[in-house]
Amino acid sequence: MKKIEVKILNPEALQDAEKMMVAMARLTQRGHAIHDMHDFEELLNTSYQDSTVLRMSELPHPTIQKFGIINVAIVGASRRFLAQITRHQNEVKFMSGSLQYSDYSAGAAYTVPYEITEYDAKHPSATLTGQYLEGCERDKEEYTHLANLVGKDAAGYKMPQGMRNVLLISATPYQLKHMIRQRTCNRNTLETQYVMGLVWEQLYELSPMFLDCGPFCTRGPCPEGKMSCGNPFKNGAPPRALLDERFGVIR
Numbered sequence: 001m002k003k004i005e006v007k008i009l010n011p012e013a014l015q016d017a018e019k020m021m022v023a024m025a026r027l028t029q030r031g032h033a034i035h036d037m038h039d040f041e042e043l044l045n046t047s048y049q050d051s052t053v054l055r056m057s058e059l060p061h062p063t064i065q066k067f068g069i070i071n072v073a074i075v076g077a078s079r080r081f082l083a084q085i086t087r088h089q090n091e092v093k094f095m096s097g098s099l100q101y102s103d104y105s106a107g108a109a110y111t112v113p114y115e116i117t118e119y120d121a122k123h124p125s126a127t128l129t130g131q132y133l134e135g136c137e138r139d140k141e142e143y144t145h146l147a148n149l150v151g152k153d154a155a156g157y158k159m160p161q162g163m164r165n166v167l168l169i170s171a172t173p174y175q176l177k178h179m180i181r182q183r184t185c186n187r188n189t190l191e192t193q194y195v196m197g198l199v200w201e202q203l204y205e206l207s208p209m210f211l212d213c214g215p216f217c218t219r220g221p222c223p224e225g226k227m228s229c230g231n232p233f234k235n236g237a238p239p240r241a242l243l244d245e246r247f248g249v250i251r
Helices: 012-033 037-044 050-057 079-085 114-122 128-150 152-158 173-183 190-206 239-246
Strands: 005-008 070-078 092-096 164-171
Touching (some): 005 190, 012 037, 012 050, 012 070, 012 173, 070 079, 070 173, 079 092, 079 164, 079 173, 079 190, 128 152, 164 173, 173 190
Antiparallel strands (some): 005 070, 070 164, 092 164
16 A cells, blocks of 8 residues: 555646635625626636635535546555445546456556555564465466456456556545545545545645545544444544554555
């Protein structure tokens, strides 16, 4: 997991999304003052402060947060993460490396689950990481054998969930905030928490829209009820602090 990388591909879109969000909120209150395109453009280009962005993003009107698209690249997360994160479909698009078209016979790599890395770090004589990777390599050898006989599409069924992948997420600010809140929760796998924490960490530095979008438990009672993990995160803690505390072995 320590080799997973995340990058916001179009950081300029954050400023555009902020501008549109504030302008759309103002539009609802000032429609009577707009008589031509000049009036509208004047409204659109009216200055605002970060505090205005934060206040608008907290309003129960998600539509104003949907006038922008943010593209996020994730390199090195597993296909298990891919299976989990692609459950989000509203206003979100995904593009991923394909087991049908890509040939991983010579280039497959694997995400080591955090629990395994942490176990080996706490037990100097442990070799869980090596055992895990050896098992993955055996799967790759079988994949290569099958690919030569029946093609890489059918052989793809043999590849483990831990295989590293490349994923592009394209989403509105509102949906990204929802994904971060839901997927940094302890009810998710540690890898999913970590990856979405990395996404939040970058967005947090780019726009006040993302200052207040940590796990649901940082905003009120846990919506999981009896299924709660019982270990809520610190309210108001920035993403870097949450990541450092939870994933210290790889940070």
